Amino acid sequence: MRCAFLGLGRMGAPMATRLAAAVPTTVWNRTSHRAAEIAGAQVAATPAQAVAEADVVVTMVADGAALSAVLDGPDGVLAGIRPGTVVVDMSTIGPDAARATAARCAAAGCAFLDAPVSGSVALASEGTLVAMVGGPARALERARPALAAMTRAQLHLGAQGAGAAMKLALNLALAVTNQAIAETLAIAEGSGIAREQAYEVLAAGALGSPYVQYKRSAFADPDQAPVAFSVDLMRKDVALALGVAEELGVELAVGDAAADALERVARAGYGARDLSSALTALLARA
Numbered sequence: 001m002r003c004a005f006l007g008l009g010r011m012g013a014p015m016a017t018r019l020a021a022a023v024p025t026t027v028w029n030r031t032s033h034r035a036a037e038i039a040g041a042q043v044a045a046t047p048a049q050a051v052a053e054a055d056v057v058v059t060m061v062a063d064g065a066a067l068s069a070v071l072d073g074p075d076g077v078l079a080g081i082r083p084g085t086v087v088v089d090m091s092t093i094g095p096d097a098a099r100a101t102a103a104r105c106a107a108a109g110c111a112f113l114d115a116p117v118s119g120s121v122a123l124a125s126e127g128t129l130v131a132m133v134g135g136p137a138r139a140l141e142r143a144r145p146a147l148a149a150m151t152r153a154q155l156h157l158g159a160q161g162a163g164a165a166m167k168l169a170l171n172l173a174l175a176v177t178n179q180a181i182a183e184t185l186a187i188a189e190g191s192g193i194a195r196e197q198a199y200e201v202l203a204a205g206a207l208g209s210p211y212v213q214y215k216r217s218a219f220a221d222p223d224q225a226p227v228a229f230s231v232d233l234m235r236k237d238v239a240l241a242l243g244v245a246e247e248l249g250v251e252l253a254v255g256d257a258a259a260d261a262l263e264r265v266a267r268a269g270y271g272a273r274d275l276s277s278a279l280t281a282l283l284a285r286a
């Protein structure tokens with residue numbers, strides 16, 4: 001098996017590094033110097049060149065527009081891909097974009113899987129992400145060795161779009177959780193309790209989920225926290241989730257509130273920062 005990996009951002013770089021350690025891999029990124037940093041991978045000058053000999057093509061870019069930019073044009077994936085290749089998009093793009101991409105891949109004779117991931121940068125480095133997969137079971141079996149190099153589980157959830165829908169539902173819950181942590185800490189701190197102690201109580205109790213555990217250092221000092229997941233990417237996911245809920249007629253209460261809260265964090269100037277800056281934005285208004 002030969003793979004191509006396109007999109008070497010905060011998540012893509014560690015995922016591609018793991019993939020390249022497991023199978024021969026060619027990488028491409030819009031900002032080209034990042035491609036040279038992936039140990040053991042060949043570097044391509046264009047997406048078309050990257051996928052020319054691949055059996056499995058993985059994309060990990062910001063959003064649906066970025067995915068289109070990578071697929072389209074004379075140098076794009078669809079211009080260079082061989083029929084029979086499996087295309088796996090692991091970005092968070094939403095179910096409509098996933099189904100539209102699947103149709104475009106089918107027109108090129110290729111199978112498509114939407115396989116967005118649960119977990120952040122640390123889990124990407126460890127290979128312990130969980131992939132939520134939509135698409136044909138046969139294509140998943142062909143792509144599974146590549147996915148297994150980057151994820152600890154590949155959960156097949158249904159037809160194309162199912163992985164994308166599950167990921168949005170999950171991230172809506174994460175956005176709510178993140179805001180709830182910020183509000184908990186703001187109330188504790190306003191009441192004179194040191195942030196570390198308040199966090200200890202949160203982490204030690206019933207709410208001490210893996211998310212609460214691994215965001216501890218980020219919430220300890222959001223101003224210095226390296227960006228694991230940016231506020232802007234979460235705004236994108238929550239907007240997509242709200243769109244899906246509207247289509248389905250599902251009434252949201254806390255989801256809508258989390259969306260409003262994220263908008264306030266972005267308006268305060270923290271869009272490109274880590275999600276933990278929800279706390280900084282809240283304290284600045286207190």
Ligand SMILES: NC(=O)c1ccc[n+]([C@@H]2O[C@H](COP(=O)([O-])OP(=O)(O)OC[C@H]3O[C@@H](n4cnc5c(N)ncnc54)[C@H](OP(=O)(O)O)[C@@H]3O)[C@@H](O)[C@H]2O)c1
Pocket residue numbers: 007008009010011012029030031032034060061062063065066067069070090091092093117118119120121228229230233237
């Ligand atoms: N960070 C997380 O914790 C996390 C967790 C799960 C899922 N996700 C999802 O995974 C995806 C990637 O997230 P990330 O945190 O790795 O984002 P990131 O660090 O911002 O990286 C974004 C990647 O997309 C590329 N890109 C953006 N616009 C493009 C365009 N128009 N054409 C070509 N390439 C373009 C960037 O290329 P350049 O290097 O040239 O800018 C970069 O490689 C997103 O969909 C995100 O929602 C993120």
